[in-house]
Amino acid sequence: MDVAAGAERGTTERVLTLLGLLQQRRVWTGPELADRLGVTPRTIRRDVERLRALGYPVHAGQGVGGGYRLGAGQHLPPLLLDDSEAIATAVSLLAGAVTGAGDAALRALTRLDRVLPTRLRQDVRALAGAVETFGGGRTPVDPEVLLTLARACRDEVEAGFDYPSGDGVRRRRVEPYRLVASDRRWYLLAYDLDRVDWRSFRVDRMSGVAARTWRFRPRPAPDAAAYVQEGVASRAYRHRARFVVHAPADTVRAQIPASAAVVRPAGGGRCEVVSGADSLDFVLMHVVLLGHEFEVVEPPELVERCRVLAERLRSAGTR
Numbered sequence: 001m002d003v004a005a006g007a008e009r010g011t012t013e014r015v016l017t018l019l020g021l022l023q024q025r026r027v028w029t030g031p032e033l034a035d036r037l038g039v040t041p042r043t044i045r046r047d048v049e050r051l052r053a054l055g056y057p058v059h060a061g062q063g064v065g066g067g068y069r070l071g072a073g074q075h076l077p078p079l080l081l082d083d084s085e086a087i088a089t090a091v092s093l094l095a096g097a098v099t100g101a102g103d104a105a106l107r108a109l110t111r112l113d114r115v116l117p118t119r120l121r122q123d124v125r126a127l128a129g130a131v132e133t134f135g136g137g138r139t140p141v142d143p144e145v146l147l148t149l150a151r152a153c154r155d156e157v158e159a160g161f162d163y164p165s166g167d168g169v170r171r172r173r174v175e176p177y178r179l180v181a182s183d184r185r186w187y188l189l190a191y192d193l194d195r196v197d198w199r200s201f202r203v204d205r206m207s208g209v210a211a212r213t214w215r216f217r218p219r220p221a222p223d224a225a226a227y228v229q230e231g232v233a234s235r236a237y238r239h240r241a242r243f244v245v246h247a248p249a250d251t252v253r254a255q256i257p258a259s260a261a262v263v264r265p266a267g268g269g270r271c272e273v274v275s276g277a278d279s280l281d282f283v284l285m286h287v288v289l290l291g292h293e294f295e296v297v298e299p300p301e302l303v304e305r306c307r308v309l310a311e312r313l314r315s316a317g318t319r
Contacts, residue, residue: 018047022070029067123147145209149188152176158212175216178224189224200228230262237276241283241302245273246293255290280305
């Protein structure tokens with residue numbers, strides 16, 4: 001997962017959890033909150049300042065019996081949204097909070113949290129804790145499906161859904177791990193119980209999504225965002241290609257959609273680009289059009305395609 005996006009998601013989830021703790025009990029000490037959230041007292045102080053900036057009257061007392069307590073907030077109107085509308089709004093705000101809209105999305109999300117019924121507040125926090133991301137805007141999906149999967153991730157229960165495959169639509173049984181938002185679509189990273197391996201699934205292709213009653217013990221899992229991105233960019237295609245490009249990773253990432261290639265720093269002002277396509281010529285020409293010097297790392301047959309295409313281009317130029 002992108003480090004900045006991961007930090008935004010973690011902050012959003014933590015601030016909402018801190019708010020929930022302050023609403024549960026009259027007074028909390030700083031060390032108690034730090035222990036519950038697994039952070040330092042200094043981080044708790046910063047998060048308290050975030051809540052204050054968002055309009056929450058969080059008071060701090062000193063000495064024996066002192067600590068943080070949530071004062072009476074300003075009057076808020078009732079939430080004029082039904083359950084599905086409230087969740088859809090939260091999904092949109094969460095997507096902004098984890099992909100760079102940052103403080104503005106967090107302000108709106110926490111204000112929505114103040115007026116949500118308890119049952120919905122818990123669902124929104126489940127969703128916040130289950131989402132990772134790479135890339136930007138994406139195809140909308142049913143918020144109820146996202147919430148069903150997010151709850152299953154949170155509660156560590158199996159999920160089932162119908163999913164198209166080469167031989168038609170089949171029922172899949174999985175141990176859900178994380179929802180991942182790409183620059184185009186939502187995905188679920190899960191352990192496929194029938195194929196006995198990790199798989200990523202497009203949420204918009206699922207139907208009949210339901211959480212099951214069987215609990216599972218989480219397995220050691222790959223990095224969710226990195227696994228899905230590599231699958232979208234290369235594993236799903238007939239050919240997988242790897243290049244070393246003579247340009248910084250940030251420069252190349254700005255030229256290639258996150259769903260089209262994985263770009264990793266390689267040192268010395270260079271980067272590694274991993275991509276896939278059903279045609280080697282297709283992926284090769286896309287790297288050529290980046291406008292940087294590059295070398296082919298794999299596959300070996302792509303090196304020969306470079307020679308063939310170079311000769312063809314040279315011949316066309318001489319004519």
